[in-house]
Amino acid sequence: MKIVYHPRYEEVYASDPAAKTGRMESILKDISSQFELVTPEPASTTDIELAHSNWHTANIQRSPETYELALLAAGGAIKAAEMGVSGEPAFGLIRPPGHHASPDHCWGFCFFNNVAISIAKLRQEGIVNTAVILDIDLHFGDGTESIFGNIPEIIYFHPEDRGRQGFVDSISRFLGNQSADVIAVSAGFDRHEEDWGGQLKTEDYLTIGQIVKEFSEKVCQGRRYGVLEGGYNHAVLGRNVRAFVEGLS
Numbered sequence: 001m002k003i004v005y006h007p008r009y010e011e012v013y014a015s016d017p018a019a020k021t022g023r024m025e026s027i028l029k030d031i032s033s034q035f036e037l038v039t040p041e042p043a044s045t046t047d048i049e050l051a052h053s054n055w056h057t058a059n060i061q062r063s064p065e066t067y068e069l070a071l072l073a074a075g076g077a078i079k080a081a082e083m084g085v086s087g088e089p090a091f092g093l094i095r096p097p098g099h100h101a102s103p104d105h106c107w108g109f110c111f112f113n114n115v116a117i118s119i120a121k122l123r124q125e126g127i128v129n130t131a132v133i134l135d136i137d138l139h140f141g142d143g144t145e146s147i148f149g150n151i152p153e154i155i156y157f158h159p160e161d162r163g164r165q166g167f168v169d170s171i172s173r174f175l176g177n178q179s180a181d182v183i184a185v186s187a188g189f190d191r192h193e194e195d196w197g198g199q200l201k202t203e204d205y206l207t208i209g210q211i212v213k214e215f216s217e218k219v220c221q222g223r224r225y226g227v228l229e230g231g232y233n234h235a236v237l238g239r240n241v242r243a244f245v246e247g248l249s
Ligand SMILES: [Zn+2]
Pocket: 137, 138, 139, 188, 190, 230, 231
């Protein structure tokens, strides 16, 4: 298991909670001794336009630093996806996040839809046809759904159960009925009991990672990867990411 990371992800490009000073560093300090880091390249505009209109891309370009970092985040997701399908599960420790980015607009601290771009690229290259995207962020990934809503080969699932065990069980139940060439996780950590959602414990992220691993080994030759979405309490974020990555390993 490797972590896709770029030092530029530490740059503060906005005043929103996802872009806050120290957020990436708080995760890195908890996982960098345990997992090898891999450096990604920025995505190309051709990659971005697998999921977004050129009108949207031009809009983001108006803020050059945000644009560069959003390309680098999408590139990080692409790198994690490429590793994930070649038998080396990976986690994209990337920012800005992506699941609220739709073809033509974005909100919620997102600019380009990292996970959607990475899946679309795997499909364009003929590496996979079908995919499951599991989104464990507190918030519904409206961007991901709007990008893939009409594509039956891509199944997007955002568990809504408000209990702890119920949430984990609903993931198992859902995956029990799926088949796919790859599974990607939009891994937000804002459901944690000490984050905005007040719901999950750290060990639940370990369990979810294990469930995804078992699904991938049973159904899609172990092809799996995750990318960071939300998660805002720097005091607990690192150990939650570590638990998830350990489960996925
Ligand atoms: Zn969120």
